[in-house]
Amino acid sequence: MDSYLALETLLTHADADADDPAVAPTIHQSVNYSAASAEDFDALNSDVNPARYYRRYGNPTQARLERIVAAAEGAEAALATASGMGATTTTLLTFVSQGDHVVAQRSMYGGTLSLLRDIAPRFGIEVTFVDQTDTAAFEQAIKPNTKMIMLETPSNPLLQLTDMAAVTALARTHGILTFADNTIATPVNQKPLDQGVDLVMHSVTKAISGHADVQAGIVVGSKELIDRIWKTHTMAGSIVSPFDAWLAVRGLRTLSMRMERQNRCAQALADYLVTHPAVRSVNYPGLTEHPQHDLAKRQMSGFGGVLSFELSGGETAAEQLISALRLPVRASSLGGTRSTLVRPAAMWSNELTEEQLEEAGVAGGLIRFAVGLEHEDDLINDLRQGLSVTGAVG
Known part of the structure; x- marks a missing residue:
């Protein structure tokens, strides 16, 4: 070809x-x-x-x-x-x-x-x-x-x-x-x-x-x-x-269209979460706050449909948020039509020990959010109501 x-x-x-x-x-x-x-x-x-x-x-x-x-x-x-x-x-x-x-x-x-x-x-x-x-x-x-x-x-x-x-x-x-x-x-x-x-x-x-x-x-x-x-x-x-x-x-056949949407959606979610008072940190290369943002711009044409973040309340707050959200499902994998989120420490507990997870930088309260094809406004609104359960509203 x-x-x-x-x-x-x-x-x-x-x-x-x-x-x-x-x-x-x-x-x-x-x-x-x-x-x-x-x-x-x-x-x-x-x-x-x-x-x-x-x-x-x-x-x-x-x-x-x-x-x-x-x-x-x-x-x-x-x-x-x-x-x-x-x-x-x-x-x-x-x-x-x-x-x-x-x-x-x-x-x-x-x-x-x-x-x-x-x-x-x-x-x-x-x-x-x-x-x-x-x-x-x-x-x-x-x-x-x-x-x-x-x-x-x-x-x-x-x-x-x-x-x-x-x-x-x-x-x-x-x-x-x-x-x-x-x-x-x-x-x-x-x-x-x-x-x-x-x-x-x-x-x-x-x-x-x-x-x-x-x-x-x-x-x-x-x-x-x-x-x-x-x-x-x-x-x-x-x-x-x-x-x-x-x-x-x-x-x-639809990979380009799906990724274009997921790139945009993940960026919108990261921009929202990084300013929220209940959020301790957000990991997404499209953020200017990401320590390797310049490298991302150099070797990537888009920043992907996956982000991760930690809440100030740690593992307890993470579980509260995951349970409170209505649109994304608690499930492994990523890249599908429906958003998924999970605590990687829980997902990989059968493969890695606590010490190995810690060495890999995977904190117990880390949440991985893989966006699907929902509208970003709906996902942000869902995050807003879910985060209110943790005691902080943004």
Whole structure:
């Protein structure tokens, strides 16, 4: 697909299939495909990432999803998986082995932190966690056996940023692979490959699908790197279902429009909360008060649909607010049509200990608010009445 086309056009046309005249994508549910001859069968079996051999190896509906996300991120290739953690784990297993070292951020998605803290060391993989806001900390953490630097920017749930251009330049001088989670920003707001990142991952479950009805992940990058991940992927078995892939393709058609609205709504909520007397702090890169606002303006075109904040009343006030709100639902995940909010400390309590949560900067009273498609005025009015329960009216 021509790279000069706008993102909105790529999301609509990047999966065009000359062999399939259907306007709506076809769901290829079959597990395997027949071959007319021994030669045809050998050809199917020998192709890298074949879409018509066996579903664990690939699927035509999955291939549509991969083409669209690769085009949206400006990548050569993509590989869809059964979940975001499937994409992260398979990538880690591909490029890191026993005796290797990984540098990662302290502020990251709880599942990724649990993978790096609890599982990677069991396989002899050493991990050093650093403050992502300090580029020098990445440099100081590098060792002769460092094979990967893992990034997530903005981070979940603190909305901290990593200077991707600076960190990737550092990584290149040492021959280290960089891997970034772009789930919160989406390719609408940020393209890490343009900042020098080697591999970019999304939890397709979130904004890419956008309707809270898909479980999938994806990793994009050069064809050479994606082919290497695919070989691990076929053995690890984190295979996206054709129906989930089809739903994700459907969601991608409206990603730009949804993110434009969620960017605007999250900014309005952050602007309201930052002036409220009951609010201790607000984390959102679109705020001029955010310590990395200038970096956000430099490497992002929009600031995303997720914010987090703490109330002066701590965990008790946070629970009071969550219970008092009428529009957003208390639920995990983000990027859907309906706003969700949650205390990350409660959500990740089965993955991280209290000490690990504290080290990651996740306070017990922190609230993560992922805006949906409601009107911002309605959400602000709901916050106003909810915050009045905590004893302060703004």
